[in-house]
Amino acid sequence: MDKxxxxxxxxxxxxxxxxxxxxxxLPLMTVVNYSMQDTFGNNQFFWNGVGWFKELLDPSTDLxxxxxxxxxxxxxxxxxxxxxxxxxxxxxxxxxxxxxxxxAACLVILALPLLIPWNVVGTIWQxxxxxxxxxLGYVLNHIGLDYNYVSNDIDAWVTVIVMDVWHWxxxxxxxxxxxxxxxxxxxxxxxxxxxxxxxxxxxAIQLPKMNRVxxxxxxxxxxxxxxxxxxxxxxxxxxxxxxxxxxxxxxxxIALGQxxxxxxxxxxxxxxxIILIVCWIFYTVMTNAxxxxxxxxxxx
Amino acid sequence: MARIDLVxxxxxxxxxxxxxxxxxxxxxxxxxxxxxxxxxLGPSGCGKTTLLNVISGIITPSRGKxxxxxxxxxxxxxxxxxxxQVFQFPVIYDTMTVGQNLAFPLKNRGVPKxxxxxxxxxxxxxxxxxxxxxxxxxxxxxDAKQKISLGRGLVRSDVAxxxxxxxxxxxxxxxxWQLRSKLKALxxxxxLTMIYVTHDQTEALTFADTVVVMHDGRVVQSGTPxxxxxxxxxxxxxxxxxxxxxxxxxxxxxxxxxxxxxHVIALNRAYDKLPAxxxxxxxxxxxxxxxxxxxPGLLTAKIERIDDLGRIRFARVRVGDAKLAARAPNGFTxxxxxxxxxxxxxHIHVYADSLLVEGAA
Numbered sequence: 001m002d003k004x005x006x007x008x009x010x011x012x013x014x015x016x017x018x019x020x021x022x023x024x025x026l027p028l029m030t031v032v033n034y035s036m037q038d039t040f041g042n043n044q045f046f047w048n049g050v051g052w053f054k055e056l057l058d059p060s061t062d063l064x065x066x067x068x069x070x071x072x073x074x075x076x077x078x079x080x081x082x083x084x085x086x087x088x089x090x091x092x093x094x095x096x097x098x099x100x101x102x103x104a105a106c107l108v109i110l111a112l113p114l115l116i117p118w119n120v121v122g123t124i125w126q127x128x129x130x131x132x133x134x135x136l137g138y139v140l141n142h143i144g145l146d147y148n149y150v151s152n153d154i155d156a157w158v159t160v161i162v163m164d165v166w167h168w169x170x171x172x173x174x175x176x177x178x179x180x181x182x183x184x185x186x187x188x189x190x191x192x193x194x195x196x197x198x199x200x201x202x203x204a205i206q207l208p209k210m211n212r213v214x215x216x217x218x219x220x221x222x223x224x225x226x227x228x229x230x231x232x233x234x235x236x237x238x239x240x241x242x243x244x245x246x247x248x249x250x251x252x253x254i255a256l257g258q259x260x261x262x263x264x265x266x267x268x269x270x271x272x273x274i275i276l277i278v279c280w281i282f283y284t285v286m287t288n289a290x291x292x293x294x295x296x297x298x299x300x
Numbered sequence: 301m302a303r304i305d306l307v308x309x310x311x312x313x314x315x316x317x318x319x320x321x322x323x324x325x326x327x328x329x330x331x332x333x334x335x336x337x338x339x340x341l342g343p344s345g346c347g348k349t350t351l352l353n354v355i356s357g358i359i360t361p362s363r364g365k366x367x368x369x370x371x372x373x374x375x376x377x378x379x380x381x382x383x384x385q386v387f388q389f390p391v392i393y394d395t396m397t398v399g400q401n402l403a404f405p406l407k408n409r410g411v412p413k414x415x416x417x418x419x420x421x422x423x424x425x426x427x428x429x430x431x432x433x434x435x436x437x438x439x440x441x442x443d444a445k446q447k448i449s450l451g452r453g454l455v456r457s458d459v460a461x462x463x464x465x466x467x468x469x470x471x472x473x474x475x476x477w478q479l480r481s482k483l484k485a486l487x488x489x490x491x492l493t494m495i496y497v498t499h500d501q502t503e504a505l506t507f508a509d510t511v512v513v514m515h516d517g518r519v520v521q522s523g524t525p526x527x528x529x530x531x532x533x534x535x536x537x538x539x540x541x542x543x544x545x546x547x548x549x550x551x552x553x554x555x556x557x558x559x560x561x562x563h564v565i566a567l568n569r570a571y572d573k574l575p576a577x578x579x580x581x582x583x584x585x586x587x588x589x590x591x592x593x594x595x596p597g598l599l600t601a602k603i604e605r606i607d608d609l610g611r612i613r614f615a616r617v618r619v620g621d622a623k624l625a626a627r628a629p630n631g632f633t634x635x636x637x638x639x640x641x642x643x644x645x646x647h648i649h650v651y652a653d654s655l656l657v658e659g660a661a
Binding site: 184186187189190192193194195196197200204205208209 | 357383405453
């Protein structure tokens with residue numbers, strides 16, 4: 001069979017090419033371009049090759065030191081909020097009602113924090129935690145706890161973590177709830193017949209049936225917390241000192257504060273690469289889990 | 301192992317105050333013998349699953365008591381009752397191997413490990429699951445999964461009864477036969493009380509030595525397959541069991557004769573004390589009605605068609621408004637589409653308001 005030659009398809013594809021080019025490829029290439037150069041302002045650029053990248057990975061330099069320190073803080077932050085939000089989300093989902101009007105009420109209440117814009121969340125907690133006028137800060141100080149997120153590293157960390165838990169545990173809980181709802185009633189009845197304890201039901205039925213949504217929840221929460229900027233920036237501005245300066249905050253400081261475009265470009269490329277790699281790992285794990293399941297269903 | 305007694309047991313999903321006609325399970329008192337193979341037979345929505353779930357404790361009955369060997373266990377939770385149940389769809393614990401699945405009910409009850417291993421090996425052998433014991437249960441076919449569910453029901457040696465809720469629904473017809481024979485064999489081997497819920501009469505009659513027929517929330521008859529066939533206690537049992545079902549005809553019955561359209565059919569027994577005002581019907585199985593050439597003294601019927609089932613032929617006939625099925629002997633043909641009906645008097649039953657009436661000899 002002869003193929004008809006028809007070049008009209010180009011007109012359909014071209015707009016997409018253009019949009020992608022202007023929205024993604026060109027900006028990215030600009031960043032790649034900047035990352036190889038140094039500038040002292042005045043639109044004068046000097047070739048620097050892979051110099052910035054070498055510095056980035058070398059903790060003894062200023063840039064590398066700042067990058068690696070903020071990266072460490074960021075990873076620690078992500079791990080802590082995952083360690084809190086995932087189990088907490090599961091517990092919340094498990095204790096939610098299964099039927100009746102309370103279901104709708106619970107869903108709305110859970111969804112509320114998710115609907116608040118990030119900088120508003122930051123502002124809420126910034127004010128909430130202030131020792132002079134904030135309800136939380138005032139009460140804590142009143143009962144004798146010396147709490148001040150502006151001057152104390154640990155207080156700042158606690159505030160940022162509690163804020164993230166408040167903001168995002170709902171997401172994990174809602175995903176888990178959806179997973180739980182999809183378990184047929186017969187499983188619970190069979191478990192009752194088999195004399196399973198509450199814990200055994202959780203381990204043998206609920207957790208295995210939730211593992212897909214949990215993986216998605218972990219992926220979403222890891223990515224989001226690894227890229228976090230607005231909320232801690234509004235609350236602590238990265239302080240006190242540099243104690244809550246995460247990678248994105250550091251990046252903005254270098255790019256817009258110091259106007260070191262070369263350094264900032266190199267940093268953002270590496271940052272991007274890390275996110276891509278982690279994303280890819282999660283994606284592979286998830287699709288593998290998926291195909292394994294399909295395999296089983298195909299065999300069944 | 302135990303005898304199970306139901307004492308005035310009833311359940312309503314709408315609460316105890318709902319009118320009794322709406323009860324999913326109307327008051328029933330009966331006994332399930334230790335070691336019996338029972339089938340709970342009835343159409344969808346007749347309350348058989350409700351009764352099963354009440355026995356296993358998934359549902360708390362709104363009225364009445366359940367006794368295991370005389371001890372009242374009505375308030376006990378499912379976990380505390382010694383009961384096993386197998387559901388319509390296979391339930392498999394995904395993360396466990398087949399062996400761990402089988403061991404699960406024993407492990408939850410703190411049975412010593414050596415004992416668990418022994419039981420799992422035995423049940424694995426009985427259900428032909430031995431080659432799979434160390435494999436993940438999720439990768440098996442539907443019938444193997446249902447076998448695991450059965451195995452979890454059978455693995456406990458101390459259960460009062462094993463309940464099956466239409467367990468073979470998802471199984472291919474060919475495997476259904478095998479699994480059913482397997483169950484029957486297991487029943488003989490393990491000496492367990494088994495209660496098998498189904499809406500399929502073949503399944504019920506081949507599995508059970510006692511069939512309990514339910515209709516509209518009520519237990520209408522319980523007996524051996526032969527009893528259900530020969531002497532249905534309720535017109536529903538008559539036409540639900542048997543293929544084609546029993547012929548039910550409105551009739552006037554007096555003494556030893558029944559009248560249909562003025563035509564007299566002789567009865568073997570005398571019915572003198574029929575309740576006044578009740579709807580009187582006679583029932584006779586198609587096997588005991590024969591179509592013959594029309595003759596004086598025989599009820600005349602119009603033949604609609606003749607179904608050839610291979611070993612036997614059934615004529616579908618019409619008498620007035622009533623439809624009947626009757627045996628058509630070999631070589632029977634009708635020239636004008638009419639036939640005479642010859643009834644076997646010893647197999648005619650009389651029903652008042654759908655309930656069997658015993659005649660006097």
